[in-house]
Amino acid sequence: MSIEERRAQIVDAAMSIAVRDGVEAVTVRGVAAEAGISLGTVHYCFEDKDAMLRAMGHNVAVVASDPVRMAMDPTKDLRTIAHAAADGLWEGLTPRRHMRLLTFEFATAGSRNRALRPVAKAHLEQTWAMTQGILDQLAQIAGITYSMDTPFLARIVAGYIDGIEIAWLVQQDDEAAIRSFHALADYVLSLVVHPDGAAPGAGPDDRPDVVAPPAP
Template identity: 35%
Template sequence: MTRMPSADRRRQLTEAAIRAMTRDGVAGTTTRSVTAEAGVSLSVFHYCFDSKQALLESVIATITEHSVAVVKEAIRPRATLRETVRAGFQAYWDHVGANPGEHMLTYELTQYALRHPGFEQLARRQYELYLAAYTELLEHLRREAGFELRIPAEVLARYLAAMTDGLTLNLLVLGGEGAAEILDMIADHVAGLALDQG
C-alpha cells in the first residue's frame, strides 16, 4: 500500500464512504465496506477516523464542498446580477441531476443523525455547513459582481439553504420538468434581494 499523507487518506476514505453510502445507504455502510471500497485495511480507517460520527461529519462536509465548488465556478460575473445568480442555480440544478444519489444521501444523513441518539449534532453541523457555504457564496458574489444585500447575509443564507432543500427534493422526486421557469423565478427573487452596484 502506498504511503499517503493522512489528510489525503482521509479524503480517499471519505470519497469511498460517499460511494458506499450512495449505493448501500447510511445504515448499510460499515467501516469494513468503506475500507473495501477504498482498497485499504481497517487499521488505516481507524488511524484516520476515531468514530463513525467523525466519518459522517467528513462525508457531510465533502458533499457540501462538491456543490459549492460547482456553484462558485458558475457565478463569475455576467452582464447582470440576475444572470449571475441564474447561472449559479443552473449549475447547482445540473449537479443534482448528474449526482442524484449524492444529493439523496444528504437527506438520508440528516434523518440518520436525527434518529440515532448521540448523532443529533451531525444534522445541526450539516445545516451549519450549508449556511457557511451560502455565506461564502454571497461574499464571493459581492466581491465578484459588486452588490450589497438589502437584508443581512445570515438571514439570506438561511433562506437560501431552506429554499435549496425544497428545490433539490423537487428535482429528485419530480425530475427536471419546468426547470427553466423555476430557476428563472428563483433568480428574479434572489436578485431582487440585492442592490446591484454595477
C-alpha cells in the same frame, strides 16, 4: 497498509454501501465484507459503527459549488449572473445525485442519532457558509447590497435549494427543478438594493420578479 490508509479503505467501502442501499444499511459486518477484511480490522480502525459513520459524514461533500462560482462573471450584468448561477446549481446537482442524497440521509440520521448530530450540524453550517459566500461574491461583483441580512438570506436560499433538490431526487422532474432554481434567482434579485436605491433593471427578455421563493 498504514492505519490511515486502512481507515480510508473502510470509509470507501462504507460509502459504497450507503450509495447503493442507504446510510441505514451500513453495518460493521457489511463494511468488512465489502472491503474484504476481517471484523477485527474494522474495529481496530474504528471504535464502533458511530465512529465509522462520523468519518463517512466528514467525507460527504455538501454541495458542488464550483459551477455556481464559475458563473460569477464580472463582465456580465447582475441578472445574467444570477440566472447563470441558477444554471450552475442544476449543473452541479445532476452528476452528484447520490452524494446529495447521502447528505440528506446524514441530516436525517443526525436528527435521531446523537453521535451523528455534530456531523449533520457541520453539514448544515457549511451549506449556510458556502451560500453566504456566493451571495457576498455576487454583491461584491455587482456593487449591491440586499434588503435582508445576508446570513439570514443565506439560510433561506440554502433551505430552498435543499427543497428543490429533494423534490428532484423524488420526482426526477428536470424542468420543474430548473424553473425552481431560476425562480429562486428572481427572488434574490427582488431583494437587491443598488447604491442609488434603484431596483434591478427589467428588460424585455427578463423573467418576472417574484416576491417570495416558490414552493419546491
